[in-house]
Amino acid sequence: xxxxxxxxxxxxxxxxxxxxxxxxxxxxxxxxxxxxxxxxxxxxxxxxxxxxxxxxxxxxxxxxxxxxxxxxxxxxxxxxxxxxxxxxxxxxxxxxxxxxxxxxxxxxxxxxxxxxxxxxxxxxxxxxxxxxxxxxxxxxxxxxxxxxxxxxxxxxxxxxxxxxxxxxxxxxxxxxxxxxxxxx
Numbered sequence: 001x002x003x004x005x006x007x008x009x010x011x012x013x014x015x016x017x018x019x020x021x022x023x024x025x026x027x028x029x030x031x032x033x034x035x036x037x038x039x040x041x042x043x044x045x046x047x048x049x050x051x052x053x054x055x056x057x058x059x060x061x062x063x064x065x066x067x068x069x070x071x072x073x074x075x076x077x078x079x080x081x082x083x084x085x086x087x088x089x090x091x092x093x094x095x096x097x098x099x100x101x102x103x104x105x106x107x108x109x110x111x112x113x114x115x116x117x118x119x120x121x122x123x124x125x126x127x128x129x130x131x132x133x134x135x136x137x138x139x140x141x142x143x144x145x146x147x148x149x150x151x152x153x154x155x156x157x158x159x160x161x162x163x164x165x166x167x168x169x170x171x172x173x174x175x176x177x178x179x180x181x182x183x184x
Contacts, residue, residue, distance in 0.1 A: 035150035036060055037105050037174035038112055041182030047117055057152075064156025072160060085163035086146035086154045086170050094166060097145045101173025102180070104137040105149045109181035149174055 033039045033048075033056045043053035068083050088097045111133040115126035122129070134149070141147035148154045154170035157163070 034060060034152075035174070035178075036152055037150060037178035038109055040175050041109050041113070041178035042117070044179050045182045047182075060152035061155055064152040065159055066156075068156040068160035081161070082163040083157040083161040085157040085161050086148045087163070088166055088169070089144050092144050094169065097166065097169050098173050100141050100144045101148060101169055102177040104141045104147060105174040105177030106181045107137055108133045108149050109178040110184065113182055145169070149177075151175065
């Protein structure tokens with residue numbers, strides 16, 4: 001039982017760890033902007049300019065496509081897959097998928113704003129808090145929507161694999177969730 005639980009949770013632990021390291025590494029470069037949902041919330045709340053936000057989103061989308069192409073180039077069997085493109089789980093309605101993406105992105109962006117963006121936040125611990133938010137979001141949402149929370153992360157594999165089913169959910173849900181969290 002314990003081995004099964006660990007094996008099932010391991011895919012969620014890896015993104016949490018990688019994200020925490022990336023947040024540490026990019027905080028001084030881009031303010032930790034790795035998702036259009038976070039960037040859009042920052043633009044709406046006037047934490048960054050629209051021009052800067054547009055440049056961040058363009059870089060995020062290009063990076064996501066390059067990441068999917070690297071996956072395709074380095075793992076031969078990846079050509080037979082969707083390269084990690086997100087999809088709704090079995091028996092998950094479009095409405096349920098959209099709501100889940102709004103909620104999990106709200107949680108993530110709320111943590112980002114509370115720790116990294118707010119001048120009174122605990123910025124030194126922000127990467128850990130953000131990584132833990134991603135872990136919790138993954139544990140809940142992976143079987144339901146794939147736990148995107150990041151339109152760029154959804155876009156790269158969708159573009160390279162051609163898997164576009166319900167792709168709009170992975171833009172609208174995170175953008176709404178991010179803006180609601182940023183405004184709050």
